[in-house]
Amino acid sequence: xxxxxxxxxxxxxxxxxxxxxxxxxxxxxxxxxxxxxxxxxxxxxxxxxxxxxxxxxxxxxxxxxxxxxxxxxxxxxxxxxxxxxxxxxxxxxxxxxxxxxxxxxxxxxxxxxxxxxxxxxxxxxxxxxxxxxxxxxxxxxxxxxxxxxxxxxxxxxx
Numbered sequence: 134x135x136x137x138x139x140x141x142x143x144x145x146x147x148x149x150x151x152x153x154x155x156x157x158x159x160x161x162x163x164x165x166x167x168x169x170x171x172x173x174x175x176x177x178x179x180x181x182x183x184x185x186x187x188x189x190x191x192x193x194x195x196x197x198x199x200x201x202x203x204x205x206x207x208x209x210x211x212x213x214x215x216x217x218x219x220x221x222x223x224x225x226x227x228x229x230x231x232x233x234x235x236x237x238x239x240x241x242x243x244x245x246x247x248x249x250x251x252x253x254x255x256x257x258x259x260x261x262x263x264x265x266x267x268x269x270x271x272x273x274x275x276x277x278x279x280x281x282x283x284x285x286x287x288x289x290x291x
Contacts, residue, residue, distance in 0.1 A: 152218035163194035197230035
């Protein structure tokens with residue numbers, strides 16, 4: 134009886150990686166009630182709009198004048214790693230209250246093509262808020278504003 138040939142097979146399976154949607158809450162003073170209200174609003178908004186793969190980032194008792202906050206640093210690391218493509222907040226001042234921090238946030242979003250949405254103003258409303266901030270920077274940070282205009286112009290020409 135002839136010997137059967139041994140056949141080896143390898144099976145490769147890759148699950149598509151769905152980007153995570155970050156839900157970010159912040160309160161300047163430790164205030165569990167304020168954080169819970171934000172979490173409830175964000176959870177409802179996420180569910181109503183079909184966001185299922187979510188991760189929470191919560192800074193309770195952290196100033197909005199800088200992005201140097203524990204959960205915000207973790208969020209920024211996750212954005213840089215490509216894991217996060219959408220950030221949802223209740224309103225823009227949860228991200229930042231100072232011009233330096235807001236400028237840093239806007240540049241991060243623009244550079245990595247990450248969307249930021251506000252429960253109260255929606256994606257377009259928040260984009261308009263950020264556009265207002267960026268327009269304000271043209272007087273305070275003219276070199277950053279000029280660099281952004283050049284980068285946008287180059288992107289359109291290519």
